Amino acid sequence: MSGQMIRRRGVGAVLAGALLLGAGMAVVPTTSDRADALSYCYGKVYRNGSRGDCVKDIQEILNIDDYGPARPLTVDGVYGINTEDDVYQLQSELSGYPNADGVVGPFTWKLLCEVDRGSDGPEVDAGCP
Numbered sequence: 001m002s003g004q005m006i007r008r009r010g011v012g013a014v015l016a017g018a019l020l021l022g023a024g025m026a027v028v029p030t031t032s033d034r035a036d037a038l039s040y041c042y043g044k045v046y047r048n049g050s051r052g053d054c055v056k057d058i059q060e061i062l063n064i065d066d067y068g069p070a071r072p073l074t075v076d077g078v079y080g081i082n083t084e085d086d087v088y089q090l091q092s093e094l095s096g097y098p099n100a101d102g103v104v105g106p107f108t109w110k111l112l113c114e115v116d117r118g119s120d121g122p123e124v125d126a127g128c129p
Contacts (some may be wrong), residue, residue, distance in 0.1 A: 042113070042127035046104040050079040057126035058104055061112045062086045064119045067093065090115070 041054035059075040066072060068086030084102035091100035094111050104112065113128035 040127060042109050042129065043106050046079055048079055048081065048084045048102070052077055054126065055079045055083070057124045058087070058112060059083055060124045061116045061126070062090065064115055064121070067115075 041057055044054065046055055046058060056075050056077040058079070059073050059077075062068065062083070063072045063075065068082070068089035070082035070086055073082055073086055087104055087108060088100050088102035090111055091097045091102070091108060094114070095107070097107070109126075109128075112126070116123050116126070116128060
């Protein structure tokens with residue numbers, strides 16, 4: 001019975017040590033960490049149903065010149081019908097792209113980055129080259 005007690009205490013000590021070690025190594029995100037994470041937005045595909053910080057960046061860029069019917073577009077990180085409509089409008093107006101589909105892919109990212117660079121305000125950090 002004492003052997004079982006020793007093993008249990010040993011496992012408990014290992015778990016407690018791992019928790020303390022993990023707590024000591026906690027990473028607190030900083031502004032630069034967010035910028036690094038956002039650099040992964042550019043070039044990826046976002047469509048109706050997508051969510052997150054990259055969608056917020058798309059929405060912020062779309063609000064620069066009020067593209068589309070949703071004016072201003074709510075920046076909530078949810079790629080819904082209003083974001084899709086605004087992306088479709090951007091694709092139609094800026095590129096003459098015959099297959100405007102409301103989906104942000106590599107080509108649309110180029111359009112979004114052009115809009116972002118051409119604005120008077122601060123650039124959105126979406127990883128535009």
